[in-house]
Amino acid sequence: xxxxxxxxxxxxxxxxxxxxxxxxxxxxxxxxxxxxxxxxxxxxxxxxxxxxxxxxxxxxxxxxxxxxxxxxxxxxxxxxxxxxxxxxxxxxxxxxxxxxxxxxxxxxxxxxxxxxxxxxxxxxxxxxxxxxxxxxxxxxxxxxxxxxxxxxxxxxxxxxxxxxxxxxxxxxxxxxxxxxxxxxxxxxxxxxxxxxxxxxxxxxxxxxxxxxxxxxxxxxxxxxxxxxxxxxxxxxxxxxxxxxxxxxxxxxxxxxxxxxxxxxxxxxxxxxxxxxxxxxxxxxxxxxxxxxxxxxxxxxxxxxxxxxxxxxxxxxxxxxxxxxxxxxxxxxxxxxxxxxxxxxxxxxxxxxxxxxxxxxxxxxxxxxxxxxxxxxxxxxxxxxxxxxxxxxxxxxxxxxxxxxxxxxxxxxxxxxxxxxxxxxxxxx
Amino acid sequence: xxxxxxxxxxxxxxxxxxxxxxxxxxxxxxxxxxxxxxxxxxxxxxxxxxxxxxxxxxxxxxxxxxxxxxxxxxxxxxxxxxxxxxxxxxxxxxxxxxxxxxxxxxxxxxxxxxxxxxxxxxxxxxxxxxxxxxxxxxxxxxxxxxxxxxxxxxxxxxxxxxxxxxxxxxxxxxxxxxxxxxxxxxxxxxxxxxxxxxxxxxxxxxxxxxxxxxxxxx
Numbered sequence: 317x318x319x320x321x322x323x324x325x326x327x328x329x330x331x332x333x334x335x336x337x338x339x340x341x342x343x344x345x346x347x348x349x350x351x352x353x354x355x356x357x358x359x360x361x362x363x364x365x366x367x368x369x370x371x372x373x374x375x376x377x378x379x380x381x382x383x384x385x386x387x388x389x390x391x392x393x394x395x396x397x398x399x400x401x402x403x404x405x406x407x408x409x410x411x412x413x414x415x416x417x418x419x420x421x422x423x424x425x426x427x428x429x430x431x432x433x434x435x436x437x438x439x440x441x442x443x444x445x446x447x448x449x450x451x452x453x454x455x456x457x458x459x460x461x462x463x464x465x466x467x468x469x470x471x472x473x474x475x476x477x478x479x480x481x482x483x484x485x486x487x488x489x490x491x492x493x494x495x496x497x498x499x500x501x502x503x504x505x506x507x508x509x510x511x512x513x514x515x516x517x518x519x520x521x522x523x524x525x526x527x528x529x530x531x532x533x534x535x536x537x538x539x540x541x542x543x544x545x546x547x548x549x550x551x552x553x554x555x556x557x558x559x560x561x562x563x564x565x566x567x568x569x570x571x572x573x574x575x576x577x578x579x580x581x582x583x584x585x586x587x588x589x590x591x592x593x594x595x596x597x598x599x600x601x602x603x604x605x606x607x608x609x610x611x612x613x614x615x616x617x618x619x620x621x622x623x624x625x626x627x628x629x630x631x632x633x634x635x636x637x638x639x640x641x642x643x644x645x646x647x648x649x650x651x652x653x654x655x656x657x658x659x660x661x662x663x664x665x666x667x668x669x670x671x672x673x674x675x676x677x678x679x680x681x682x683x684x685x686x687x688x689x690x691x692x693x694x695x696x697x698x699x700x701x702x703x704x705x706x707x708x709x710x711x712x713x714x715x716x717x718x719x720x721x722x723x724x725x726x727x728x729x730x731x732x733x734x735x736x737x738x739x740x741x742x743x744x
Numbered sequence: 745x746x747x748x749x750x751x752x753x754x755x756x757x758x759x760x761x762x763x764x765x766x767x768x769x770x771x772x773x774x775x776x777x778x779x780x781x782x783x784x785x786x787x788x789x790x791x792x793x794x795x796x797x798x799x800x801x802x803x804x805x806x807x808x809x810x811x812x813x814x815x816x817x818x819x820x821x822x823x824x825x826x827x828x829x830x831x832x833x834x835x836x837x838x839x840x841x842x843x844x845x846x847x848x849x850x851x852x853x854x855x856x857x858x859x860x861x862x863x864x865x866x867x868x869x870x871x872x873x874x875x876x877x878x879x880x881x882x883x884x885x886x887x888x889x890x891x892x893x894x895x896x897x898x899x900x901x902x903x904x905x906x907x908x909x910x911x912x913x914x915x916x917x918x919x920x921x922x923x924x925x926x927x928x929x930x931x932x933x934x935x936x937x938x939x940x941x942x943x944x945x946x947x948x949x950x951x952x953x954x955x956x957x958x959x960x961x962x
Contacts, residue, residue: 410947410948412947413841413847415837415840419851420943468941468944471936
């Protein structure tokens with residue numbers, strides 16, 4: 317990919333320019349317009365740019381897509397449905413032919429895959445973020461999945477971010493795209509290129525998620541792995557689209573949805589770390605309601621203070637307009653050395669109100685939330701967008717927002733009914 | 745270096761003892777020369793030093809090679825033979841697309857050259873000198889280039905046999921030669937770990953190039 321830095325740079329630049337530029341244009345024009353005209357102009361600008369940005373991001377599918385998706389949330393230029401769609405898309409590297417695959421494995425592990433494994437399928441069976449996955453067997457015919465990274469991807473990400481930082485300088489100066497947000501994204505996305513780190517993540521989650529009997533996390537074979545090759549046990553299951561195509565009963569969808577929901581909150585509230593790439597290819601569903609979770613390249617560990625706030629906020633019993641709740645919000649910002657604006661507090665309170673509908677604190681076992689309700693998803697994203705636009709979002713929550721949005725989008729696709737409050741209460 | 749030769753009957757016969765020993769000495773000279781080219785530099789290496797390192801008399805070196813440039817050319821001929829064989833003899837490549845065959849060809853060359861990277865840089869400079877035996881304009885170097893490009897042309901024709909007599913078919917291998925020199929330069933200056941940038945460059949540029957070639961020819 318290093319051969320096309322200019323083309324990539326132009327693409328990244330065009331996304332950055334579309335987001336930052338359209339907003340900047342709006343700010344300039346709005347200085348001379350009345351309130352109604354301003355709102356009208358904002359709408360027109362967004363509608364025009366939204367389609368182009370979305371198409372560009374879908375086309376790139378690389379790290380820039382993830383970057384663009386997160387930033388779109390911040391500037392609110394994409395419709396809610398598109399944001400949800402982007403959250404569950406996968407960043408993809410170009411495909412590799414068998415000769416390149418052999419070179420990558422040999423460079424990394426000293427032997428060609430055909431020598432290293434008992435059997436090795438030269439054709440990939442799945443695309444992974446930054447690489448592709450091959451079917452293979454090791455000693456005694458044990459079936460494994462071998463993830464192989466596309467060459468030079470780490471530097472491609474670095475170069476994408478370098479251009480992105482340059483092009484978004486005005487937006488950074490105005491605070492619309494905070495530097496810390498770009499730093500956080502670069503840190504997370506770059507970390508995905510290190511498969512050794514991913515192997516550590518897998519082992520952490522495999523151990524941590526052991527109490528949840530319905531979750532299957534792959535095992536790592538270190539002797540067949542390196543920073544660019546990751547060999548894991550094969551995880552069974554069907555992707556969401558195939559699962560839904562088999563017309564599962566409402567009962568089955570409810571149970572799978574409930575498990576998925578519990579999996580998210582167990583990670584968040586018990587482990588303090590979560591799988592942060594909600595792309596549908598990373599979840600494998602089975603008729604016995606078990607869920608296979610794969611691709612741990614992007615996982616996020618929350619700061620203790622961020623976690624503390626979530627514990628207090630999810631099932632907050634009183635009014636969210638109360639001074640006590642406001643203090644809870646302010647303490648969270650304070651703990652991380654930040655001071656929220658009044659707009660941010662307002663947006664957070666509105667957001668928390670929205671949450672109250674999904675997780676009513678006063679309700680127990682009998683309460684079931686129906687995720688087939690589309691208005692919830694669009695409302696959630698609208699509130700998230702409003703919050704991001706106050707420029708006071710804490711960077712620690714950026715990847716959580718992505719994971720949570722992905723979860724809701726998946727639950728919506730499943731049309732699942734989930735005892736939300738009961739599950740959250742279990743892990744508080 | 746081939747250890748077996750094919751007789752006219754097509755049967756494989758093992759070379760005699762005398763030929764084997766000649767080949768072993770030639771290999772020793774080439775190995776010694778390349779080690780010195782790589783460590784001491786091409787220009788400062790003398791045939792005397794090569795002979796000393798190979799543990800033979802200087803006169804013996806001249807029985808095999810007239811100059812150190814001849815040794816270098818011999819090495820490049822081996823490189824091309826190795827790369828052509830890597831593509832031709834790999835059954836897995838028989839039905840592979842053109843870009844993959846070309847990838848394998850160039851990558852096999854780079855793999856062969858890798859232990860002598862410093863020397864390759866110096867040799868590239870020499871290749872620009874019209875008076876040098878190693879130069880791109882010397883008769884032997886031209887022959888080598890033709891052999892290499894004939895193989896590239898063969899691969900291209902195999903991928904689209906109907907277009908064999910295309911008016912531009914002569915141009916494509918020539919363009920490929922310039923491309924190959926570009927890859928070599930890129931590789932020489934690539935400081936990324938395990939030359940990962942070169943791999944990506946090779947892959948992406950061949951994909952674009954072959955798709956351009958095929959679209960243009962359709």
